[in-house]
Amino acid sequence: xxxxHDMGGMHGMGPVQHEKNEPVFHHRWEARxxxxxxxxxxxxxxxxxxxxxxxxxxxxxxxLTLSYYEKWVEGLIQLSxxxxxxxxxxxxxxxRAKGSAKQVPPMxxxxxxxxxxxxxxxxxxxxxxQRFQAGQRVxxxxxxxxxxxxxxxxxxxxxxxxxxxxxxxxxxxxxxxFQGEDPQRVYSVRFSARELWGKQASPRDSVYIDMWDTYxxxx
Amino acid sequence: MDSTRRGFLAAAGAAAAQEAAHAQDHSHxxxxxxxxxxSDPALRVKALESLLVEKGLVDPKALDTLxxxxxxxxxxxNGARVVAKAWTDPEYKKRLLANGSAAIAELxxxxxxxxHMVVLENTPKVHNVIVCTLCSCYPWPVLGLPPVxxxxxxYRSRVVIDPRSVLMEFGTExxxxxxxxxxxxTAELRYLVLPERPxxxxxxxxxxxAAIVTRDSMVGVTKVSVAA
Numbered sequence: 001x002x003x004x005h006d007m008g009g010m011h012g013m014g015p016v017q018h019e020k021n022e023p024v025f026h027h028r029w030e031a032r033x034x035x036x037x038x039x040x041x042x043x044x045x046x047x048x049x050x051x052x053x054x055x056x057x058x059x060x061x062x063x064l065t066l067s068y069y070e071k072w073v074e075g076l077i078q079l080s081x082x083x084x085x086x087x088x089x090x091x092x093x094x095x096r097a098k099g100s101a102k103q104v105p106p107m108x109x110x111x112x113x114x115x116x117x118x119x120x121x122x123x124x125x126x127x128x129x130q131r132f133q134a135g136q137r138v139x140x141x142x143x144x145x146x147x148x149x150x151x152x153x154x155x156x157x158x159x160x161x162x163x164x165x166x167x168x169x170x171x172x173x174x175x176x177x178f179q180g181e182d183p184q185r186v187y188s189v190r191f192s193a194r195e196l197w198g199k200q201a202s203p204r205d206s207v208y209i210d211m212w213d214t215y216x217x218x219x
Numbered sequence: 220m221d222s223t224r225r226g227f228l229a230a231a232g233a234a235a236a237q238e239a240a241h242a243q244d245h246s247h248x249x250x251x252x253x254x255x256x257x258s259d260p261a262l263r264v265k266a267l268e269s270l271l272v273e274k275g276l277v278d279p280k281a282l283d284t285l286x287x288x289x290x291x292x293x294x295x296x297n298g299a300r301v302v303a304k305a306w307t308d309p310e311y312k313k314r315l316l317a318n319g320s321a322a323i324a325e326l327x328x329x330x331x332x333x334x335h336m337v338v339l340e341n342t343p344k345v346h347n348v349i350v351c352t353l354c355s356c357y358p359w360p361v362l363g364l365p366p367v368x369x370x371x372x373x374y375r376s377r378v379v380i381d382p383r384s385v386l387m388e389f390g391t392e393x394x395x396x397x398x399x400x401x402x403x404x405t406a407e408l409r410y411l412v413l414p415e416r417p418x419x420x421x422x423x424x425x426x427x428x429a430a431i432v433t434r435d436s437m438v439g440v441t442k443v444s445v446a447a
Contacts, residue, residue, distance in 0.1 A: 008352035008403065010376035016388050017373070022366050024290045029264040031290070034364070035282035036268055043276070052354055068355070068370050070260050073267065085276060094266035102275040112281040116288045119334040119360075122407035150405045152352055154379065166335070166408055186406045197380050205399040207379050210406035 001146050002153060004060035009154040009197070033069040037076045042107035042115065045083035048122075049176035053148035054079050124183035128168045131213060132187055136162045139219040140189070140211060148176035151215045155207075159219045160191035163208060171212055184213040294363035295434035297328045298411060301338075301361060302437065303429035306416045316340055319411065323361060333360030333409050339402065340413045341439065346393045347400045348386065348439030349410045350378045356404035358411050362434055369438065379403060389440040412439040419445050 007013070025031040041051065054075040058066065066074065080086040090097050107115070132138055142157040143149070150172050164187065171182040189211050193201035271277040301323055305312040315322035319336035323329065336358060339347040351357065352375045357365035368374055378385045382399045386392065393399055402410045414436040420428060435441040 005353055007372055007376040009380040010372075013371075013373040013376045015373060016368050016371060016377070016385060018368050018389065019366065024294070024364055025286075026367075027261060029261040031286045032268055032282060033260075033264045034289070035285040036264070036271060036277055038285050039277045039281050040271070055354070064372065067260070068367070073260070073264060077267070080276075086270070086274070090270060090274075094263075094270050096270060096273045100274065104275050106276055106278045107281045108278050109280045109284040112284045113288070115331060116285065116293070117330045119329065119331040121334040123335060150353060152403065152405060154352075166337075166406070169335075169407055186408070188408075190400075201380075202383065202395075202399065204396070205382060205401070207401045207403060209403045210408050212406070 001056060001148065002144060003056045004063045005056045006153050008152045030069040033073050033076075037072050038115065039107045039112060040076060040080060040085070042111065043083070043085060043103075045085060046079050047175055047178075048120070049148060049170070049172040050178065051075055051079060052172070053176040056148065122170045124168050124170060124181065126168055126183050128184050128213070130165060130185055132162045132165075132185075132216065132218075134162050134164055137219040138162055138187075138189060138216045140209075140215055141217055143215075145173065147173065149173050151211065152209065154196060155191060155209050155211075158191055158195050160189040160195065160209075163188040163190045166210065169212070171214065173212075173214070186210050186212055187216065189216070289359075289364050293330075293360060295361075295432075295437065296429070297326075297363075298358070298361035298434070298437045299429040299432035300326055301328070301411070302413055302432045303425045305338075305413055306420075306428055307425045312413075315413070323411075328360045330360045332356070333358045335408050336361070336411060337408050338411050338413050339400070339439075341415050341442075343415070344396070345398050345400060346386075346391075346439065347402060347410075347412050348378060348382060349402050349404065349412060350375060351404040352376070352379055353403075353405060356407075356409065358409035361411050362437060366434070386440060389435065391441050412437050414439075414443045417443050417445050 055071050058071060058074055063071065077091045081088050081091055085103065087097055087100065090100070137159060139159050140151060140155045140157065143151065166186040166188060168183045169186045171184050174180050174182045188208050191207050191209065193205035193207065194203060196207060268277070272279060301315065304326065305315050311322060315338050319338040323336050341347055355365055355370040357369060374385065379401050382401050383393065404410060414432065431445060432443055433441060436443045
């Protein structure tokens with residue numbers, strides 16, 4: 001979707017505010033929000049792509065004013081309601097509905113540790129055609145899907161060069177909508193800064209973007 | 220709680236106001252200089268956690284474990300050890316640049332949001348810098364959770380279109396003939412910058428070197444300096 005989250009190349013966002021000796025979490029609620037979100041993912045009712053998409057669906061004006069973990073909480077509540085883990089009324093009132101079933105068992109501490117240390121690989125051990133080779137010129141397709149995509153607007157229609165083939169990975173555009181993993185090749189594509197931004201950009205600089213096979217066509 | 224209250228935020232705010240024995244209109248709360256109740260997100264998250272625990276959906280001990288990992292076990296000191304080893308062991312550096320995940324795992328670092336690692340070497344002619352313009356993708360096992368600036372609209376919007384001005388704000392000024400490469404983490408690959416080893420560190424041990432490697436240098440917004 002052409003959402004507010006797709007920020008590459010926008011103007012007007014001001015200087016980067018760097019904080020010295022920044023803590024991992026600025027408030028305890030941020031730590032709890034982070035952990036709750038991760039633990040709730042353990043129910044397997046949604047995936048990483050769906051959770052990213054849920055945050056993209058936040059109203060654009062709110063997206064810009066909510067803090068990072070407020071967006072996580074917003075996304076988590078919506079995902080939980082959609083998945084039937086919470087009712088809308090429970091979410092609204094922060095109170096368990098009478099007679100609602102208790103879910104068991106939640107992710108326990110050892111499982112949480114396994115999640116952190118083992119991760120959740122997105123690579124898939126399946127064959128997929130390698131349509132492009134390193135050094136080949138490609139064009140990022142000009143697509144404007146209303147659902148989830150990881151093809152940023154600033155690259156659409158632009159011509160770049162295949163830098164390397166990363167292997168075969170889950171495709172977020174379908175996975176975010178529970179339409180299957182559709183594993184396909186991901187390539188790193190080098191775009192010159194001038195191709196992306198015109199003559200104002202440095203002639204030497206470049207942006208490397210990871211692109212699924214579906215996003216590309218020969219140029 | 221009053222069933223006519225609408226929304227989580229209002230419900231949580233009401234509970235806190237009761238605790239504080241405040242009986243006034245909450246719509247003015249944020250204008251008060253002397254705030255006696257915690258900020259809204261704090262209440263909201265507390266209420267959410269209680270609800271999820273009550274419903275059996277989360278185990279507070281699992282939450283404590285997750286927080287402890289990222290506050291105390293996982294962070295940029297991990298990445299600094301990788302960099303220091305690459306600076307002192309040419310064979311390790313080769314392995315690191317050829318297969319980031321495997322070489323990083325040799326030091327025991329792996330896991331969530333670092334399943335597929337790629338290491339980018341900064342040289343006198345190439346300066347790499349990492350971003351996620353679409354959200355906040357960041358290599359957790361080696362750098363921990365991302366700082367606020369990395370997740371900010373300013374950084375995400377600007378570093379792809381005007382990397383040199385962003386680098387300048389961090390005090391980094393690559394020469395005209397240096398190629399600045401910005402890596403937008405749009406997929407599940409996670410990037411770590413291998414910064415240049417500064418001059419004057421020839422006699423330092425691997426441990427001493429690790430101590431001077433900063434988080435920001437491994438994102439690529441700064442260089443490593445001995446004074447650091």
